[in-house]
Amino acid sequence: MTKISAGLEHAFATQGFAQPSVEDLRDAAGVSLRTLYKYTPSRSDMVYAALEYRHQRYVTLICDDLPADRQQAxxxxxxxxxxxxxxxATHxxxxxxxxxxxxxxxxxxxxLERHKSEVAARAAKATQLEGQEVSLLLIFEGLTQTWPLYRERAVASAQKLARHLLDD
Structure with missing residues (x-):
């Protein structure tokens, strides 16, 4: 199922949700149409599988193996x-x-709510900022929205805001 979910995630991330046909999704998943429908019986299930896979990848990348120091984390x-x-996530x-x-x-x-809540909760725990999940999420979301325009400047600005949050 991981291979299928990975292919679906890639297809939706690069082509959007409206454009890819079921045949495109089958090709992206690298399986037969029968196998695709066995594991994801509808297009909606294909979207859910892709998002579940994306969630796990993102949370693992962002939240695992962080330094013990809260600012460094x-x-x-x-x-x-x-x-x-x-x-x-260039789009x-x-x-x-x-x-x-x-x-x-x-x-x-x-x-969407589970994804954002889990990221915020794990960030709060890693940084000892329990109770500040909304503030952390606001910084993270601001970074993801401004990154396409400002790239590294957006990261630096998010770090500046984060420093204020840590100092409070």
Whole structure:
């Protein structure tokens, strides 16, 4: 299933949610149409599988193996988000794009909320900023939204804001 989810994630991240046909998604997953439908019986299930896979990759990359020092941990998370944006998310957040493509799909809203909440909770724990999850998420989201325009300057600005949060 991981191979299928990885292929689906890549297809949706590069082509959006409306463009790829089921045949395109089958090709991206590298399996037969029968196998694709066995594991993801509908197009919606294909989107959910891609987002679940994306969530795990993102959380692992951003939140695992952080330094014990809270400032270093937070700055490393921000650096990692910058690298993620450069390498993986040049078109912005895939979760927000999914919700925008199907605004009445409650499961997509739940996936978005779970993704953002888990990232914020793990960041708060790693930086000893429990209770500041919304502030952390605001910095992270601001970074992901401004990165396409300002790149490394966006990371530096996010680190500056993070320093204020740590000092409070």
């Amino acid at each position: 937070l700055f490393q998370m921000l650096d990692r988000i910058g690298h993620w944006m450069a390498d993986e 912005g957040c895939l979760f927000h794009a999914a919700v925008a493509s199907a605004p009445t799909d409650s499961r997509l809203h739940e996936l």
